[in-house]
Amino acid sequence: MFLIRRMIFFILLLLSSLAHAQDDPFAGFTGGFDDIRKGIEALAISGHPQAAAAITALQAGTLLAGAGGVLVIKDGDKTIDVHTGQPIVATGLRTVRINNTVRRAAEAAIGSLGLFAKDTSTRRTSAEAVLKSRDPAALPALDRALELEQDAGIKLVMQQARAAAQLAAPDTSEPAKLTAINVIKARGDLDARAVLATLANQPPAVMEAAKAAILSLDRIQQFWSVAQSVFYGLSLGSVLLLAAAGLAITFGVMGVINMAHGELVMIGAYTTFVVQDIIRAHAPGLFASSLFIAIPLAFLVSGAVGVAIERCLIRFLYGRPLETLLATWGLSLVLQQAVRSLFGPTNREVGTPGWMSGSTPFGGLTITYNRLYIIVFAITVIAALITVLKRTPLGLRMRAVTQNRRMAAAMGIRTPWIDALTFGLGSGVAGMAGVALSQIDNVSPNLGQSYIIDSFMVVVFGGVGNLWGTVVSALTLGIVNKFLEPLAGAVLGKIVVLVALILFIQRKPRGMFPLKGRAVEQ
Amino acid sequence: MSRLSTTICIFLVLGGAIAMAALNLLTLPGSPLHVPTYAVSLVGKYLSYAILALALDLVWGFAGILSLGHAAFFALGGYAMGMYLMRQIGPRGVYGNAVLPDFMVFLNYKELPWYWLGFDNPAFALLMALLIPGLLALIFGYFAFRSRVSGVYLSIITQALTYALLLAFFRNDMGLGGNNGLTDFKDMFGLPLQSDAVRSGLLVATAIILTLCLLAARYLVTSRFGKVLIAVRDTESRTRFLGYRPESYKLFVFVLSAVMAGIGGALYVPQVGIINPGEFAPAGSIEAVVWVAVGGRGTLVGAILGAVLVNAGKTYLTGAFPEIWLFALGFLFILVTLLLPKGVLGLISSRRGGKP
Numbered sequence: 089m090f091l092i093r094r095m096i097f098f099i100l101l102l103l104s105s106l107a108h109a110q111d112d113p114f115a116g117f118t119g120g121f122d123d124i125r126k127g128i129e130a131l132a133i134s135g136h137p138q139a140a141a142a143i144t145a146l147q148a149g150t151l152l153a154g155a156g157g158v159l160v161i162k163d164g165d166k167t168i169d170v171h172t173g174q175p176i177v178a179t180g181l182r183t184v185r186i187n188n189t190v191r192r193a194a195e196a197a198i199g200s201l202g203l204f205a206k207d208t209s210t211r212r213t214s215a216e217a218v219l220k221s222r223d224p225a226a227l228p229a230l231d232r233a234l235e236l237e238q239d240a241g242i243k244l245v246m247q248q249a250r251a252a253a254q255l256a257a258p259d260t261s262e263p264a265k266l267t268a269i270n271v272i273k274a275r276g277d278l279d280a281r282a283v284l285a286t287l288a289n290q291p292p293a294v295m296e297a298a299k300a301a302i303l304s305l306d307r308i309q310q311f312w313s314v315a316q317s318v319f320y321g322l323s324l325g326s327v328l329l330l331a332a333a334g335l336a337i338t339f340g341v342m343g344v345i346n347m348a349h350g351e352l353v354m355i356g357a358y359t360t361f362v363v364q365d366i367i368r369a370h371a372p373g374l375f376a377s378s379l380f381i382a383i384p385l386a387f388l389v390s391g392a393v394g395v396a397i398e399r400c401l402i403r404f405l406y407g408r409p410l411e412t413l414l415a416t417w418g419l420s421l422v423l424q425q426a427v428r429s430l431f432g433p434t435n436r437e438v439g440t441p442g443w444m445s446g447s448t449p450f451g452g453l454t455i456t457y458n459r460l461y462i463i464v465f466a467i468t469v470i471a472a473l474i475t476v477l478k479r480t481p482l483g484l485r486m487r488a489v490t491q492n493r494r495m496a497a498a499m500g501i502r503t504p505w506i507d508a509l510t511f512g513l514g515s516g517v518a519g520m521a522g523v524a525l526s527q528i529d530n531v532s533p534n535l536g537q538s539y540i541i542d543s544f545m546v547v548v549f550g551g552v553g554n555l556w557g558t559v560v561s562a563l564t565l566g567i568v569n570k571f572l573e574p575l576a577g578a579v580l581g582k583i584v585v586l587v588a589l590i591l592f593i594q595r596k597p598r599g600m601f602p603l604k605g606r607a608v609e610q
Numbered sequence: 611m612s613r614l615s616t617t618i619c620i621f622l623v624l625g626g627a628i629a630m631a632a633l634n635l636l637t638l639p640g641s642p643l644h645v646p647t648y649a650v651s652l653v654g655k656y657l658s659y660a661i662l663a664l665a666l667d668l669v670w671g672f673a674g675i676l677s678l679g680h681a682a683f684f685a686l687g688g689y690a691m692g693m694y695l696m697r698q699i700g701p702r703g704v705y706g707n708a709v710l711p712d713f714m715v716f717l718n719y720k721e722l723p724w725y726w727l728g729f730d731n732p733a734f735a736l737l738m739a740l741l742i743p744g745l746l747a748l749i750f751g752y753f754a755f756r757s758r759v760s761g762v763y764l765s766i767i768t769q770a771l772t773y774a775l776l777l778a779f780f781r782n783d784m785g786l787g788g789n790n791g792l793t794d795f796k797d798m799f800g801l802p803l804q805s806d807a808v809r810s811g812l813l814v815a816t817a818i819i820l821t822l823c824l825l826a827a828r829y830l831v832t833s834r835f836g837k838v839l840i841a842v843r844d845t846e847s848r849t850r851f852l853g854y855r856p857e858s859y860k861l862f863v864f865v866l867s868a869v870m871a872g873i874g875g876a877l878y879v880p881q882v883g884i885i886n887p888g889e890f891a892p893a894g895s896i897e898a899v900v901w902v903a904v905g906g907r908g909t910l911v912g913a914i915l916g917a918v919l920v921n922a923g924k925t926y927l928t929g930a931f932p933e934i935w936l937f938a939l940g941f942l943f944i945l946v947t948l949l950l951p952k953g954v955l956g957l958i959s960s961r962r963g964g965k966p
Binding site: 544 | 676773903
């Protein structure tokens, strides 16, 4: 067994050395300038592992020819054989001389050499580079590289690059150019548009085809940029939704103006910070799942704070919304200062687990994972909230109490308990929102302040007491905001949205989807 | 009691201001009776805030409109005054441009924006300090009251209003100094702003204007108009069915209150020496509400008392124990709403067994 393997190895070795002898890619380098130029061109498309090193050395004047056709690269006081890449002792060395023709050939060759690199990403970037440069000189190298290429994705880029080079080459036939335009149009991005837009001095048919292709590319671009804005808008909308979801319960369902809502979100974010801090110190392996640990904990911490707020403060103020507003605003100041005293006034670092960072291209979109996960998380939270309200005994009691407190009490429901639990649920949801916000915003004692006005706007716009209204309004506001941003700038866009909301409330004081029936009268 | 407390309040405000001004100007800095100039300006600032509190009490205490954006009117009045003071600097700015304020030179403005025209005239600037807040209140109130937005909804949209203005004034393109605001003032009515005499004069002027505002507000709420206003506050629908138009009453008092707040802002800026977009922050407006709540909602005098007390406490606490201030303010909100629904003034009058 061992013997057979050894024999095969030797045979292979023999064959490969034969092949070298027959077709030495470095053969031309010992001849005149013209031979050297031809040698470079051959070498560039040979895919030889030492090709790049040899041509660079030639440009730098460190490529030396020795006795007996030996070709070495001088590296300090060592000499390295170009064929093998191993150190070698050579005698009678002289520098391989170059002139301008050779220099130009070397430069072109270096550009296309990346097409044969081992590393896939290098091959891809080289092909992209050719596409951008549209250099007809790279055509032979591209043809050869296309034959060798295994990766379908890179092969496609190479074909596009080849099409771009063909369009630029003077001797390409008209049908070939039309095909090339189609290949480039299929690419569908800004680079493709740039290739087509710079075409000049072409036959009329080709120019026509290029113009049509540019039009269709522009439409595609427009579509993707709209899609990207929608995606950003959805992501902003789901952030708003998360921040407002808890408020939709406490304000929307219970009618309590909780100005400390933002601080409950902030407490959720700080819970995430504490969880990560403990994990970093005691179980670094768990870091990737830190958010999953933080979500239920943030729910519990913020929920507990919420129940405490309801029992100690809000229950004395039911039916006095303006007083509730003031008292909870005071509470929000106290909570902010408490967190500032405990954790310091500066931003705290909340890490992002590896699976949440990075992005993936999707068509012409760039989908960043953290935005994507926040959208998914917002949907999950809303779904869970609706399930709790509509499908559980607790939710049934909550709805009963908020619709008709005295009747619910007469049916044996302990209304004070339900009040506390409902408020706790809304607060807990705010805490979970804090976990998500800790991933995209600065975790500082002021975190909640920046969301409170937006959250109230979302709930009021959607219609108080209507979770679906909140969902629609958060997503609408998010998308409108993102579409206004490129037109008016981020700050002005926000101002426009605020003013539009103020005007909207004048028209429909009870939001887009007002509740109907007797509950409204209260 | 009400008449008594008003009289005491006017006596204290006017007497205190004049006494402070006199002690500042007539005694030497080494003397134990001397009142330093910074204290004069500090009290002047409190009294400007008191005008804002009075304005807020007029709408909240008597018309039931809890505005969480009243500081916006105050700041607009302040900006009008600030623009006048900016134009008074003339060529004495850092860049020495006779027409353009420093920040405009810095931002490469070639000429004065149109809305700055006329602000070199003090009468025009003072008129604008009244008109701009009044106009904004007129437009905002007209739409809000006509469509019967009330209660908490109104509070939230007033907050959105001041928030939108905050964002707008932060922009450099606004041509009003961006986030640095307007500052580095030199003169007012041709007199050097830094001099003791001008500072003392501003304090006395603020006290006099506060007194006039208080008297006007008192006249208003004790008149027939005031009775209807209180009826609107307590049972809006019933008042409507009796044939009154609640929205007109509300609108009138809202605009009046905004103008009053603008006056407060115009007096505030020369004494503090700066106006920046921070004055629009929603938190500032809510703080003003707590001044009124602490002093006693719907008492007018209580608003002045609350503004002075809370701000004096703020000055002391932020200096002595900076980390305590927000706790104190926060608990103040909670305690006043839970335990002192009628504020300090209500506490005093219930001790005496009388009506406020």
